[in-house]
Every structure is written in structure tokens, then in C-alpha cells.
Amino acid sequence: KASVMDGDKFDYEEMEDSLEKSRAKSALEALQEERKKLPIYPYREELLQAVQEHQVLVIVGETGSGKTTQIPQYLHEAGYTKHGMIACTQPRRVAAMSVAARVSQEMGVKLGHEVGYSIRFEDCTSEKTILKYMTDGMLLREFLGEPDLSSYSVVMVDEAHERTLSTDILFGLVKDIARFRPDLKLLISSATLDAEKFSDYFDSAPIFKIPGRRYPVEINFTKAPEADYLDAAIVTSLQIHVTQPPGDILVFLTGQEEIETAEEILKHRTRGLGTKIAELIICPIYANLPTELQAKIFEPTPEGARKVVLATNIAETSLTIDGIKYVIDPGFCKMKSYNPRTGMESLLVTPISKASAMQRAGRSGRTGPGKCFRLYTAYNYHNDLDDNTVPEIQRTNLASVVLALKSLGIHDLLHFDFMDPPPAEALLKALELLFALSALNKLGELTKVGRRMAEFPLDPMLSKMIVASEKYKCSDDIISIAAMLSVGNSIFYRPKDKQVHADNARMNFHTGNVGDHIALLKVYNSWKETNFSTQWCYENYIQVRSMKRARDVRDQLAGLLERVEIELTSNANDLDAIKKTITSGFFPHSARLQKSGLYRTVKHSQTVHIHPSSGLAQVLPRWVVYHELVLTTKEYMRQVTELKPEWLVEIAPHYYQLKDVEDSSSKKLPRGAGRTQEDR
Ligand code: ADP
Ligand code: MG
Numbered sequence: 001k002a003s004v005m006d007g008d009k010f011d012y013e014e015m016e017d018s019l020e021k022s023r024a025k026s027a028l029e030a031l032q033e034e035r036k037k038l039p040i041y042p043y044r045e046e047l048l049q050a051v052q053e054h055q056v057l058v059i060v061g062e063t064g065s066g067k068t069t070q071i072p073q074y075l076h077e078a079g080y081t082k083h084g085m086i087a088c089t090q091p092r093r094v095a096a097m098s099v100a101a102r103v104s105q106e107m108g109v110k111l112g113h114e115v116g117y118s119i120r121f122e123d124c125t126s127e128k129t130i131l132k133y134m135t136d137g138m139l140l141r142e143f144l145g146e147p148d149l150s151s152y153s154v155v156m157v158d159e160a161h162e163r164t165l166s167t168d169i170l171f172g173l174v175k176d177i178a179r180f181r182p183d184l185k186l187l188i189s190s191a192t193l194d195a196e197k198f199s200d201y202f203d204s205a206p207i208f209k210i211p212g213r214r215y216p217v218e219i220n221f222t223k224a225p226e227a228d229y230l231d232a233a234i235v236t237s238l239q240i241h242v243t244q245p246p247g248d249i250l251v252f253l254t255g256q257e258e259i260e261t262a263e264e265i266l267k268h269r270t271r272g273l274g275t276k277i278a279e280l281i282i283c284p285i286y287a288n289l290p291t292e293l294q295a296k297i298f299e300p301t302p303e304g305a306r307k308v309v310l311a312t313n314i315a316e317t318s319l320t321i322d323g324i325k326y327v328i329d330p331g332f333c334k335m336k337s338y339n340p341r342t343g344m345e346s347l348l349v350t351p352i353s354k355a356s357a358m359q360r361a362g363r364s365g366r367t368g369p370g371k372c373f374r375l376y377t378a379y380n381y382h383n384d385l386d387d388n389t390v391p392e393i394q395r396t397n398l399a400s401v402v403l404a405l406k407s408l409g410i411h412d413l414l415h416f417d418f419m420d421p422p423p424a425e426a427l428l429k430a431l432e433l434l435f436a437l438s439a440l441n442k443l444g445e446l447t448k449v450g451r452r453m454a455e456f457p458l459d460p461m462l463s464k465m466i467v468a469s470e471k472y473k474c475s476d477d478i479i480s481i482a483a484m485l486s487v488g489n490s491i492f493y494r495p496k497d498k499q500v501h502a503d504n505a506r507m508n509f510h511t512g513n514v515g516d517h518i519a520l521l522k523v524y525n526s527w528k529e530t531n532f533s534t535q536w537c538y539e540n541y542i543q544v545r546s547m548k549r550a551r552d553v554r555d556q557l558a559g560l561l562e563r564v565e566i567e568l569t570s571n572a573n574d575l576d577a578i579k580k581t582i583t584s585g586f587f588p589h590s591a592r593l594q595k596s597g598l599y600r601t602v603k604h605s606q607t608v609h610i611h612p613s614s615g616l617a618q619v620l621p622r623w624v625v626y627h628e629l630v631l632t633t634k635e636y637m638r639q640v641t642e643l644k645p646e647w648l649v650e651i652a653p654h655y656y657q658l659k660d661v662e663d664s665s666s667k668k669l670p671r672g673a674g675r676t677q678e679d680r
Contacts, residue, residue: 031105031106032106035066035070038066039062039210040065040067040070047210048075050206051187055184055185056185057185057205057208058187058189059187059189059207059210061189061191062210063359063363064322067189068133068159071088071156073103073106083153084154085132085151085152086131086156087139087155087156088133088158089170090134091135094285096135097133098295100117100124101295103115103131103133112125112126113129114129114131115130116129116132116133118134119134119135119138120138120457144407147177148181149184154184154185155184155186163391165393165398168393171188171201171419172416172419192317194388195209214366215365215370217361217362217364217365217369217370218369219372219374221377221380221381222374222375223377229332230258230261232375233262233330234266234269237249238269238270240328241277241308247323248301248306248321249309249324250309251309252311252315252333253310253330256287256312259285259312263282267282278305278306280305280306281302281308283307283309283310285319286311286314287312290545300323312333317359320363321363324367324370325370326371327360327364327371328372328375329357329361330376331352332349332352333349333350333352334350335348338395338397340426341425342601342604343588344606345396346629346635348631353387354381354387355389356389357374361374391419391420393418394423397430399433399459399460399461400459400460402431403434403450406439406446407451411445434450435654436588437449437450437460437464438464439460439464452564452566455564456557461588461589462485466482467566468584470566470567471581471584472581473577474569474572474578475568476568477521479557480524480525480550480554481518481582482557489613490546491542491546491550493542493543506541506615507615508540509526509615514575515616515642516616516627516639517639517641518575518641519615521578524547532547579647582641587625587647587655589625590602590623590624591608591625592624592645593622593623603655603660608629608635608636609636610624611637611640623645626639626640626641648660649661
């Protein structure tokens, strides 16, 4: 490895040169002093000793004790990076980025050099990298290219208590490679006390406890249930701000939209309070928050002001924000749920577990006594909340993980060493889907299609769509669509005071009722034609940031196409070819309009609706294919394209029979509904 640095023995000489550099030096020294104040610091030697003596170690310590930022540095200082990198996995990408940024500061190096991070579609590492923070999903993908992880000397599976799907699969894989790589050190670190379970799983690995400093936290419940927790959270924040002694506030909300709403309302109401009240600094933090704004939550609050952090679950254990004295916990989070019968997955606002509630409360007592305001009753807490959150593996679609394991040559999935096995039904469903997508053959073996699909870090249906674009000669178009889909629902910008303009601009891309996928393609291509103009984005109510991300993702998908030897060809004038390609990946997501004016999914006869944001929401084509279902007030199909029913039988004859798609055109349909495009 080139230029391995020796942590403490930093070469200061060059830095003395300029004033700016000496300022950097004193900042670095200050950071070194801060490092020594962390609860983990007194245990440095003991910890290094334990790592030396044991191949696998379970580490438990309160959030904020220094596990994530310090342990990899200690190991580096002790020489573990001489023969390989140190990987530290995080369930959330914001955490991976933010922690890597912090550690690079502490080591006085540029982010992406000695300390880097790797998240999906963004690799901020280099030849020099020795400490690599990464999402658990990315380490899982690295197994595909390097099944023994030989570039690593240490793997730290951090935030193990989160029990994400990728973390659970990693457990099985790292446990296996540790057997034939005695030189590999394995650390499993967790913020909660269920360490026994990890220890049992890893053949009774010793548990290293980092005693935390914890101050008492006063817990308050509401007397009666809150009808509107968002409003209650805002009111409580303001009450704390005007009545309580100094100290920052942390509010747990469920997602970006909710956080943005809260931010807007808070800004509005604090303006109404006048100048007698101290300044309230509002800091949102969620997964898609742009990097440059993420750092803001860590900036110290100026004297006389108060900070209110509006966060998702990410602040529960992944990120520690210093100075928090008050926590507001409405008691909800967004959680995936999966119905193995229908194969439908939805993201639902769900009550948290008691374990989560405890973690949230704990965030207020890190630097002094704190207060937690739970926006639910003590009765609710004791009777309605589960003790622990169900591990993701037991409530999610497993198709992508099964494809990854199959490509690792792990065939006997029923006997994979799961810490908690997934429901057999869900495994079966995943195998069925992969078979339907032609990724597996009848014997359950990976096909050529499957091998190609596995190269893409995407959901198998999206990967299949991309692989199928070869046949329809539209790979160039389809990767633009895939990239636009993968940046989520943040392409179109709809300011409250300009909704009509924004909607008109959006509908321009839907001319001819081409459907949402092709509208996304048109957006991308139009932007490209303006040479990626920011001005064009403003004029069309398009979020330039999302577009740039889509462009990055697209570039990477183009690289992967080359790897699987699919030529880049555009077929933009043949919309049917593009729609057939979409159908090749998404045929399990087809729905048909009923006489009642509602849609039913073809395979499972579930009632669904076209999302109001869709360009086809008023058109109601008779047959559609959709990207995803979201459950809000109803089951909505999001990103919808019209299809011809005969395509289903042509493309997926093993999945649909003629009787499934017989067009009952004699039956009466509501006026205006069910006409195909050609009828218009
Ligand atoms: P743990 O992993 O045990 O929860 P961390 O190593 O994440 O603890 O945090 C240790 C300290 O580093 C905390 O005081 C935290 O505030 C600080 N810290 C972590 N990330 C950042 C960051 N991006 N910016 C500023 N401080 C940070
Ligand atoms: Mg941590």
C-alpha cells in the first residue's frame, strides 16, 4: 500500500509553512485532545490486547462512546493496516459518509485518501485508502468480486444491533471466511446489550464492554394520545425553546417529507414569536440530505441560541450529535413490511419498539442530565410497543440477497447460517421471482441472465430490465430510465406557491401519454440536450441535484453494461421496444383496470390505484406496469406505463397464461377509461 501513514507521528514540518496550515495544526491538536475525552479512550490498550488475542470480538458500548470513529484508528495506529484495509460497515449511507469525514479530519488527511467511504453509486476511496467506511450492502457486494475479502485485515460490522438485511447476511459470510483466514480480525459492534446473541452466534466470541457515561434522563409521557404527532412535536419544541434552560433539542420524525414540513412550520412560527425569544436554529438530517448540509448538525450552537435537530432514525444510534439535552419522541418510524403471499413490499409508518424508545431517550443524557418527551402515553408504551424491532430479514423481499448468495455459489439457502432465519415462504417467493425473471433455472442454478443481473447493484427487477434491453436494442435509453428511477421521487420540484406552474411544466414531458418511465427519459434527454444546464432545471421545476445524481448513476450503469458486454444502443423512437423492455423486468407488477374504475394486480388481484403524481392518473389505461407500490391512504402504483396484455404472455409465458390476460373488451368500462393510446 502506498504511503501508509502513522497516525500520531504526523509530519508537521510542511504544515508550519503558512499561517493557514498552522491553524490546521492547532485544529488537529484540538481534535486529538477531544479524542482523548471519549469514553472509549481509557480502554484503548485493553481493547487492542483483546483484538490481538481473539479473532472475533463482540464490542458493546453506548452511542457516542467512540466505537465507530476510534476503533478503526486505534487498529491503524497499532499496525493492522500494514497488510490490508480496515472495513467498517454502517447500515446507513449518511452515517458512512459523515463518520468517514470526521475520521479524516481527526487524522488530518483528505477525505477519500487514507480515510474514505463507499456507498452505492459513490466510491470515495483511492489507492491510498486504509480505513474504509462503507454501507453493509457495499461490503456484501465486495464479496462478489473478492470472496475471501483478501484486501482487508480487519472487518468491523458496526451497528450490528440494527440487524439490517445486509448486516445479517454479512454475519454468515464473515463467520465463514474467518474459518479459513486466521489472519482476519472480526469485530462485531453494537450499541445495545443484546451482545450475548452475537457472541453465541460467533461461537462464544468474548464480549468487550465499554462502560458508558450516562446521566439521568427524565421521561415524560403525554396524558392522552396525540391525534397529530407532527403538530405535537412542533408545539413541544417551541415550548421547550421558550421555557427550558439552554440545551439543544432532537426530534425524531419518520422521513424527509415530514422533516421538511416540520422545518417549514417551525420557521413560520418562530418568526411569529418576535425578537425577544432566542434564536432557534433548525437542522434537518435524513438520508437524501445533500452532503454540504449534513455537516451543519455537528456545528456547535452559538452562545444564546438553541439548535433543534429534526432527524430520522439515523440519530437513534448511527450519529451522535453533541449538546442534545431534550429529546422529543413521537414514537414512530418508517419501516418496511413485506407480504410473502403477494410479494408486496411497503414502507409504513409504524410504532417503534421499546428498545428504540430507550435509545432515543438516551440521546438526551450524554453530556449531562436530560429530558425526553414521549408523545404517547405510558399505557401505550407498556402495552402497545414491542420489546424489540423485528430483524429486517424477517420482513422484507429477499430476491436481491438470494441472487447475491447464488452468485457466491451458496445454493443451499435453507441451511445458510442465519442468525435468525427468514420465513421459508419468503425464501421460496424470492426463488420463484428469480426463476420468473430467468435469473435461475428450474434446478435453482444461476443462468447467464442471472449472472449478468448480479453485476448490477440494483433490485433484480431493475437489473433484469437492463439486461433485457440488449434484446430490444435500447440499452442507452433504459439505463437513463433506471438511473432516474433509482434517485427516487425527488426529480420534480413543486413549490407550494407555484404548484400550477410546476404541474404544467411536468405535464410537458407527458405529451402523448407516454407514461412515467418514458417521461423520465424525456426529462433526462432534454437536460442532456441543454448540456446539463442548471437554468433549464429551474425553468422546468426540476431538481438539479437529483439530476446530477442520476447522471452519476447512469455513468456507472454504462460502465457495468460494458462489463456484462451489452452494447450501448439507443432506440428512442421505438417506444414499444422501450416499454417491452420495462415489462421484461417488471411484468410481476402488472395491473388491469376493472369495470369499477379501480385497478387490480394481474397476479394477485389486489386493488391498487394510480398515484396522483403519475402522468397517467387521469388517463387510466386498461393495462399498466408499475415500478413500485406505496401505501399511504391507499395502495398506490408509482411510476406507471401502459402495456399491451399480449406482451405479458410473450415476455413471461411461464408466469402468465392467456387466460390471465384475456381482454374482456366487451365488458363496459367507465367513460373515458381504458382506451389505449391509439384510440385517442
Ligand atoms: P459510537 O460509534 O460509539 O456511537 P462515535 O465514534 O460515532 O461513537 O462518536 C464519537 C464522537 O465523535 C461523538 O462525540 C460524536 O459527536 C463525534 N462525531 C462523530 N461523527 C462526527 C462528525 N461527522 N462531526 C463531528 N463530530 C462527530
Ligand atoms: Mg457508531
